[in-house]
Amino acid sequence: MNIENLISMTLRTGVLLSIAVILVGVTFTFIHHPAYFTSRPALGELIDAQENFTSSIGDVFRGVALLRGQAIVMLGILLLIATPVVRVAISIILFAVQRDRRFVVITSAVLVLLLISLVTGLGE
């Protein structure tokens, strides 16, 4: 199998996984809060900028364990964010298999820079 098809498959898998998880999360949200179907004031809290939305990965998993709809959505969003990162990581392996040393170096450097940026951001 060629490198293009494998990268394409990686992206497709990440996308389909996150779509599935987000859909489950949205379903749970509306099942747990039937008022969301009809109540107008309920929207105010949901899109309030003062609200503290889940901002640590640990909180997301704790929420998922409690089957909280919004936490499940966030897990799907995190899967979506991870997809390009995984794509870069898998590219390194594919270039290595092709013995393309120049691109193994370039792609590894991109992954390191990407992780530095992502992790320092999460730590803020």
Place this chain on the structure above:
Amino acid sequence: MTPLLFVIVVFLISIFAGFLGSLLGLGGGLIVIPALTLLLHVDIRLAIGASIISVIATSSGAAAAYVREHLANIRVAMFLELGTTMGAITGAYLAGRVHPRFLYILFGAMLGYSALAMLRRKHAVSLDDSISRVSEWLALGSSYYDAARGELVDYPVRRPLLGLALMYGAGTASGLLGIGSGALKVPAMDLGMGLPMKVSTATSNLMIGVTAAASAGLYFARGQIDPFIAAPVALGVLGGALVGSRYLGRVEHKQLRRVFIIVLLVIAVQMIVKGIR
């Protein structure tokens, strides 16, 4: 508006954003941010968080098809991502140290200039025939099947180092401002490196996901990602991008350029206005 109606409206707008973004190599912030803030009165902080998700969704949704069809050049993308990720880190460092007002005007002017430069060169012209040694050393040139013309198109990649420098600037801009990632990348590849327009937008699509993921951690940690907004944005944009990516091969280069230039001018004006106000 009830929460249910909000989700449906955001979903429908996002489908359109994903469709347009996948064809033009842009993230969809252009549509998502004004729709959320002006139409639905969502706070700008949360709208920016949603637009980061929109960028990643457009990229991953469309690039799966573009990579398989060879419209996106993965070698060019990987090479240029060196510049964008370094830029993203620089941008995060500079944030708070440089006045955003100045940056909006600077990048708005750059986008306006790119739009005019693309307008003058209506068709892909041969820049100069020398292909740089770097390009050959990294085997960047490739070919793709153009469904609109019904032929296999071979193309070289010119001036890769200029492209890398421009991508550093584009990465810095998106790290600092959270927008404009694709709007700067497409002209850099089209004008700077002489890539065919379709290859430029498809490769930009592949790249913007990495640029956005690099700064997504920050937005998540700051609590700017509201799952109630992000869910319909992600689902709609992914749907729109999956559909849009089936059309790019069949679109005429001329039409694609024309639409891109118009959108670029709109973004340029948006940015300059934001800087002046």
